[in-house]
Amino acid sequence: MNTVYYLIMVPMVYLAVAVCLIGVIARLIALGRAPRHPHSLAIFPQRGPRFLGALGDTFGMPTVRRHQPLLWFFLLLYHLAFLVLIASHFDLFPGIRILPADSPHMIGAGAVGVVLTLALFYFLIRRFRSPIREITVPSDYLLLLLLLFLVLTGSTISWANSWNSEAGGFVITKQDFGLYLDGLARFRFEDPREVLYGSHYIVVVLHVLLANLFLILLPFSKIMHTFIALPMNRLRRGA
């Protein structure tokens, strides 16, 4: 079993990151090399600078705000929380410090996970209702479930750390995760078990497995909208 854990925690991480990076770059190159659309796809009226307008459309989602305010609220919450989540994972690396080096907490102190969980539950429940249910395909449910379990296991790790009062509230500390990630970044291929001592290590492995799957699927899924939402909004602005 330890071998399986090791494969998930070390080689599969490299594989996932490589598939994600190469996949995303290859998709973007393929899209960039596809023939240019022969005519303008602009919607009028066009006000203000196109690029800034497209940035506003991409990150502010004004069309959703106007027509589906509740969805917009959760979308905004979700995307903001996801950005904080990425930052908080970078914060784990010893070389990249956003919070003080001795801080026992991740950015948001667990609130980010709660926000993401709530948003993902909303997205999932929304999919069960008509007419969204009828346009939903299996990959929509599976992606949401993957994200939901990814966030839930992440939150569980965070809660599990806080619950152990005997060890000062933290079994596997933020600094321990930092050592694990530092080992990965420096290609040391060490067994993570040597720095991650907690009894809930299985949850950590599960979390990393789901994160790996997420990274591997990203270039082949609708999450590619992360990278192409801006160019698409530029087309609507007449670029």
Place this chain on the structure above:
Amino acid sequence: MDATQKQELRRLFASRLTGAVRMYLEACTHCGTCIPACHAYASEPELRHSSVGRAENIRRLFWRHFRPQGRLAGWLNEAVELSEDWMEKVYETAYTCTGCRRCVTYCPFGIDTQQIQSIAKLLLIGAGREPQVLSMLADMSIAKGENVEATKASFTQAVQGLEEEVIARWRSEAGREAIPIDEKDADLLYVALAGKHSIIPAAAIMNAAGENWSLSYFEAVNFGAFVGNPEKTREISQRIIDEAVRLGVREVAICECGTAYRVMKFMMGELPFRVVSFVEVIARYLREGRIQIDPRKTEQRLTYHDPCQIARNGGVMEEAREILAHLTRDFVELQPNRVENWCCGGGGGLVAMGEKEFRMRSARVKAEQVRATGAEVLATACENCHTQLSDLNEHYALGMRVAFLSDLVSQALVASQ
């Protein structure tokens, strides 16, 4: 469907896969924000009438035939193989989409369902399943371009027969024809429709403005665009481009026909002349004081329907309001209006195809929107919209008069003070 036909349809599909269209097909997250955008869905809430519902018919083919994950695990995106049965579904959604692009203003990414439906239409043409009436009309337009010399004399004679009616609205300057044709070095080439309603008001207005203009031999309407055939669309427009170049005009004004305007303005690439809609021309004459109109001649309460291809997809919105401000003292806006205006439900070739029963059902929301204004006159600036709104007026007993903007202006022309 045999392998050869499948291969041909796949080739046609691939020919429409620009970078933009690929993104439109790949990025949809099925959030459903676009669902209420379509007038057909708002009038008759069936998913096949929604933007995403229509797009899915093509998106599922795309996953199956153009993406590896569609071949390896098609169930993930419910990918489907090209088949006779699926083409039935494609037909059902392709020619019921008016191409109004209202859904583009709802989608957080700006996914353009009209472009996705252009694939659907091309596949149907490839399978010989497109509405034959549209293909026939497109072929007739092209044939006219090829045989223009043979029809010139009869066209000129027919146009001369309209001159009296033009003069009745506005007298011509001495020595000038009321409807000039084939005028070398004219400043403006006016492209009308095959009908006097599209020629007489425009001629009166241009004569009142002292415009140096010429009437095109060709009708503006582009059935190639309606049927979804890019080659025929280009051929039909090319006849007008060649004529404009031959005459050396500086400007081509497209009559009140939304699709003709959008095709010529945005889809024909760089042209050696300016393309304007006739609405812009009227607004310019008013701004420059070249024509005067008497608002007392339009005393009834008036509202205005923004044609999708001229307003949302063409940018001509405020020019119509400029004209309306001169035309009437009792103007009421449709709600919503401009970019958010409901489509009339007659575009995309539906009017030419007939389909009255569907057009009336799918535009209930439009009829309600118009009725809510309490207006007595409903003005618009597009032939398709005019026909559809007239049908709605009758079907829903709206009790209005549907009028072209140019007609109202030409009736209200007065001599400069």
